[in-house]
C-alpha cells in the first residue's frame with residue numbers, strides 16, 4: 001500500500017492528521033499534498049490530510065475535490081464564508097482522527113520535512129511542539145511586529161517561546177480536543193494549551209518567502225493581537241473563577257467607600273473637603289462596589305451556562 005488508505009483502515013490506527021487551513025491558496029495545494037505525503041510515507045506513518053477551505057473564492061475547493069478523488073487519505077471541509085484561521089483550525093481539529101495532529105500553512109512558506117522533527121519531539125514526551133521561524137522570510141515591518149508580539153506574549157503568559165504564531169505545530173490529540181479556538185486566538189495556542197497543563201516544546205524550522213498569493217496578515221494586524229492578549233491573560237487565570245477578579249475590585253471599592261463615609265465622623269477635625277463631598281464620594285464608591293460584585297456574579301453565571309461555543313463557524317460541505 002503506497003499511501004495509507006485512511007478510508008479503509010480502522011480509524012483508531014491513524015497516526016497523524018495533518019490539518020491545512022487555507023484561504024485562496026489554489027496554486028500550492030497539490031505540491032503541498034505531494035510533499036506531506038512523501039515525508040509521512042517515508043516515516044511509515046498512517047496519515048490523513050484535512051484541507052479546511054476558509055471561504056476561498058479562487059477555485060481552491062476544486063483543487064481539494066480533485067485531490068480527494070485521487071487520494072484516499074485526503075479530506076476536505078469548506079466553510080460558507082471566511083471565518084478566519086482560528087475557526088479553520090478548530091474545524092480541522094474537530095474532524096481529525098489521528099493520534100497526533102499536525103498543522104501547516106497552505107502557502108508553502110513552511111517545509112513539510114520539518115514535520116519529522118515535530119513528531120520526534122512529541123515522541124520525547126511533549127504534548128505540543130511548535131515550530132520557530134528562526135530566520136523569518138517576511139517583510140521587515142512584519143518581523144518587527146512579530147518580535148514585539150512574541151516578547152510581550154512570553155512575558156505575560158509565562159510560556160517561554162520565540163514564536164507563538166508559527167503555522168507549523170504538532171499536538172497530541174488530547175490537546176486539540178480541549179482547545180476552544182475562535183476570533184484570532186490561534187496566535188495564542190501555546191498559552192491556551194499551557195493553561196491546561198500541556199508540556200510544550202519548540203523546534204527551529206526553515207521558512208521560505210511566499211511564492212504565490214499574498215499574506216492575510218500585515219504587521220498591523222499582528223499588533224492587534226495585543227488586545228487579544230489581555231483576553232487570553234484574563235481567560236487563562238480567571239476563566240473558571242471570574243468573581244475572584246471582580247471581587248477584588250468590589251472589596252477595594254467597598255473599603256474605600258466605607259472609610260470615606262466615616263471620615264466626617266471620626267476623621268481629623270480639619271478635613272480637606274466638606275462633609276458633603278465625603279458623603280457623595282462614599283456613595284459613589286459603594287455603588288461601584290455593588291456593580292463589581294454584580295458583574296462578578298453574572299460572569300460566574302455565564303461560566304456555568306456557556307459550555308458550548310462551537311457556533312463560531314458553519315460548515316457547508318465535508319468530504320470523508
Ligand code: UDP
Nearest residue numbers: 021022023054084085105106107215216217
Ligand atoms: N488563512 C486562513 N484564513 C484566513 C487567513 C489565513 O485559513 O482568514 C490561512 C492561509 O491561507 C495560510 C495560513 O492561514 O494557509 C497563514 O496565513 P498567511 O500565510 O496569510 O499568514 P502569514 O504567513 O503571512 O503570517
Ligand code: MG
Nearest residue numbers: 105107109215
Ligand atoms: Mg504565510
